[in-house]
Amino acid sequence: MKNMPDHRKNAVLDFSCPTPLSSYERILLAHGSGGTMTHRLIRDIFLKAFRNDHLALQHDGAVVGALAGRLAFSTDSYVVHPIIFPGGTIGDLAVNGTVNDLAMCGARPLYLSASFIIEEGLEVSELCAVVDSMRTAAAAAGVTIVTGDTKVVDRGKGDKIFITTSGIGVIPEGITIDPRSARVGDKILVSGTIADHGIAVMSVREGLEFETAIRSDTVPLNGLVEEILKASSDVHVMRDPTRGGLATTLNEIAEQSNVGILIRQNAIPLDPAVSSACEILGFDPLYVANEGKLVAFVAPHDADHVLDAMKRHPFGKNASIIGEVTAESDQGVVMESSVGGRRIVGMLSGEQLPRIC
Amino acid sequence: MRFLDEYRDAKLAAHYAGKIRSIATKPWTIMEICGGQTHSIVKYGIESLLPEGLTLVHGPGCPVCVTPLEMIDRAIAIAERPEVIFTSFGDMLRVPGSKKDLLTVKANGGSVQIVYSPLDAVRLAREFPEKEVVFFAVGFETTAPANAMAIVEARRLRLNNFSVLCSHVIVPPAVEAILSSPEHSIRGLLAAGHVCTVMGYHEYIPIASRYRIPIVVTGFEPVDILQGIFMTVKQLEEERAEVENQYSRAVRQEGNIPAQELMREVFEITDRTWRGIGEIPRSGLRLRESFSDLDAERRFPVADIHSQEPAECVAGMVLRGIKRPYECPAFAVRCTPEHPLGAPMVSSEGSCAAYFQYGRVRHEEHA
Numbered sequence: 001m002k003n004m005p006d007h008r009k010n011a012v013l014d015f016s017c018p019t020p021l022s023s024y025e026r027i028l029l030a031h032g033s034g035g036t037m038t039h040r041l042i043r044d045i046f047l048k049a050f051r052n053d054h055l056a057l058q059h060d061g062a063v064v065g066a067l068a069g070r071l072a073f074s075t076d077s078y079v080v081h082p083i084i085f086p087g088g089t090i091g092d093l094a095v096n097g098t099v100n101d102l103a104m105c106g107a108r109p110l111y112l113s114a115s116f117i118i119e120e121g122l123e124v125s126e127l128c129a130v131v132d133s134m135r136t137a138a139a140a141a142g143v144t145i146v147t148g149d150t151k152v153v154d155r156g157k158g159d160k161i162f163i164t165t166s167g168i169g170v171i172p173e174g175i176t177i178d179p180r181s182a183r184v185g186d187k188i189l190v191s192g193t194i195a196d197h198g199i200a201v202m203s204v205r206e207g208l209e210f211e212t213a214i215r216s217d218t219v220p221l222n223g224l225v226e227e228i229l230k231a232s233s234d235v236h237v238m239r240d241p242t243r244g245g246l247a248t249t250l251n252e253i254a255e256q257s258n259v260g261i262l263i264r265q266n267a268i269p270l271d272p273a274v275s276s277a278c279e280i281l282g283f284d285p286l287y288v289a290n291e292g293k294l295v296a297f298v299a300p301h302d303a304d305h306v307l308d309a310m311k312r313h314p315f316g317k318n319a320s321i322i323g324e325v326t327a328e329s330d331q332g333v334v335m336e337s338s339v340g341g342r343r344i345v346g347m348l349s350g351e352q353l354p355r356i357c
Numbered sequence: 358m359r360f361l362d363e364y365r366d367a368k369l370a371a372h373y374a375g376k377i378r379s380i381a382t383k384p385w386t387i388m389e390i391c392g393g394q395t396h397s398i399v400k401y402g403i404e405s406l407l408p409e410g411l412t413l414v415h416g417p418g419c420p421v422c423v424t425p426l427e428m429i430d431r432a433i434a435i436a437e438r439p440e441v442i443f444t445s446f447g448d449m450l451r452v453p454g455s456k457k458d459l460l461t462v463k464a465n466g467g468s469v470q471i472v473y474s475p476l477d478a479v480r481l482a483r484e485f486p487e488k489e490v491v492f493f494a495v496g497f498e499t500t501a502p503a504n505a506m507a508i509v510e511a512r513r514l515r516l517n518n519f520s521v522l523c524s525h526v527i528v529p530p531a532v533e534a535i536l537s538s539p540e541h542s543i544r545g546l547l548a549a550g551h552v553c554t555v556m557g558y559h560e561y562i563p564i565a566s567r568y569r570i571p572i573v574v575t576g577f578e579p580v581d582i583l584q585g586i587f588m589t590v591k592q593l594e595e596e597r598a599e600v601e602n603q604y605s606r607a608v609r610q611e612g613n614i615p616a617q618e619l620m621r622e623v624f625e626i627t628d629r630t631w632r633g634i635g636e637i638p639r640s641g642l643r644l645r646e647s648f649s650d651l652d653a654e655r656r657f658p659v660a661d662i663h664s665q666e667p668a669e670c671v672a673g674m675v676l677r678g679i680k681r682p683y684e685c686p687a688f689a690v691r692c693t694p695e696h697p698l699g700a701p702m703v704s705s706e707g708s709c710a711a712y713f714q715y716g717r718v719r720h721e722e723h724a
Binding site: 206343345 | 361367401402579583713
């Protein structure tokens with residue numbers, strides 16, 4: 001995985017905490033009291049990591065300069081367990097997730113807020129690892145974390161740490177990306193292998209061991225989006241298929257644009273190790289979460305051009321054209337299977353449960 | 358993926374689909390026994406490759422689907438006890454009991470855990486000696502050997518806080534029950550490859566001759582299934598009724614002898630109620646008397662729990678191949694994977710769930 005920031009390779013081992021909060025190894029309720037311990041926590045960990053003029057003011061909010069053009073605004077909460085997993089941490093997800101949501105609106109992400117709900121007893125070293133990964137992720141995405149909040153809840157009332165990030169971005173002139181604007185004939189591109197994140201988290205959570213380590217794909221997609229938008233002015237829809245996977249995202253777009261979608265199983269990029277893990281667990285990779293992939297609906301005359309642009313970018317090198325938009329809106333999403341049969345790809349119902357045999 | 362991609366090859370699939378079309382002269386009805394096969398059939402759109410008139414009906418081979426309501430209710434009663442850690446394979450958790458499912462027990466604060474192997478349940482019993490760890494032992498001959506191994510292991514470790522709620526079923530008596538009913542129209546059977554990996558296929562030889570029906574032991578990938586269908590149709594067209602083995606890369610006639618011995622050591626044959634079908638004599642496995650101290654039904658007071666199935670669910674007719682899922686008035690209306698009325702809508706191997714997920718276009722085309 002070259003081109004990845006270094007911290008992703010070894011989130012824990014590489015990390016050195018800015019200041020070990022003097023004698024405390026774990027977060028205490030008092031760290032959320034608003035008193036001196038809260039101040040020290042903010043100063044020694046958050047301010048140090050996210051260092052910028054907005055935060056340094058320690059004001060109630062960030063005051064930023066006037067932004068030209070239409071604004072995109074998005075928010076998301078992150079509650080993943082475990083908080084550190086192969087390929088990333090909850091901190092990477094919190095930054096990249098909101099950056100990607102803004103990017104899917106066609107926006108250039110600029111500013112983020114970050115709120116932390118920390119469970120009493122979290123090891124300070126783990127908090128440091130998470131915060132440090134946020135710092136690196138924000139730098140990689142070119143965004144600034146300008147405001148934030150910290151709360152501490154009783155042990156047992158949380159799951160180590162929950163993070164909420166919100167973000168603001170500016171949409172350049174002339175760009176309209178909207179889940180309602182898929183058109184019949186549009187080609188559907190996916191930027192790389194699917195299901196990596198969900199299986200990576202699942203495998204640590206359940207203590208499953210595979211011969212090759214499966215890593216989360218969490219990355220910021222704003223750079224890739226810029227390349228896509230440079231390559232074509234006829235990009236109609238972009239989405240990042242996170243929770244619910246590719247199938248859920250395609251269903252949402254089909255419904256919102258009132259079109260049908262035909263995809264080909266053989267064209268969908270899938271890592272062999274992830275594919276094997278899905279076989280063993282009885283999961284359909286189409287429904288497994290991604291954190292660093294996007295789907296783009298592009299006018300047919302520009303599809304190859306956009307595909308080339310994606311493949312030139314490190315986060316799009318496995319991009320593929322997986323299907324097209326059809327007029328059969330009553331069928332929703334249909335997949336041509338690897339043996340040539342056709343089937344409906346519906347919305348995920350409930351959650352995927354590992355099967356008996 | 359090696360050993361899988363070869364059996365998902367479009368050219369090979371087209372080859373067998375063509376061969377089936379070239380030899381089929383009558384509208385044969387074939388039942389695939391195993392839910393895994395049903396799922397592949399619907400997921401890969403195999404029916405759309407078959408000639409008009411050749412009908413596949415889906416059999417009772419979904420362990421989650423056939424586990425009786427009563428047993429689910431007993432599982433729930435045990436899981437609700439504060440001293441219990443209840444362990445189960447994942448897809449049992451959403452199966453509706455009379456009033457709730459195991460996921461609801463978990464949401465209400467009960468300790469219900471998904472395990473991937475019965476040995477994980479044994480490990481939990483060692484880790485939490487102050488808790489009672491109960492494993493829900495369900496499934497066909499495929500899961501029985503591993504479950505037997507966990508029971509033997511628990512005995513070896515002298516664990517007195519481990520027990521199993523046993524609802525194992527075996528395939529051949531159910532097949533006979535279906536074939537001996539006057540309602541069925543089944544002319545050929547695809548036997549379940551994985552069950553035969555353990556048990557072999559000698560048990561099916563008398564069934565094939567008694568009911569004059571071809572039986573082909575078949576795998577689970579699309580090319581396996583198409584080849585299995587081809588072999589079955591060929592027998593029908595040639596008026597043969599034999600047991601043949603399509604899944605020869607995994608199945609031998611005698612099966613896996615050590616696995617069978619382990620099963621015999623721990624389990625004995627018993628009568629068993631199949632959800633939606635009713636009681637089938639000698640179709641289940643229960644713990645032998647020598648292991649009865651590990652029987653959760655004896656350890657916890659659940660023997661008085663008796664339950665009736667909801668009248669609207671036609672699961673029994675679906676499981677016997679008399680009705681197809683979309684012929685049920687509740688299908689996709691009042692019965693969905695989020696709110697299942699019956700178990701075939703729950704499990705990834707249940708035929709109702711398979712049709713709900715993948716097959717709605719096709720039944721609308723037929724309607």
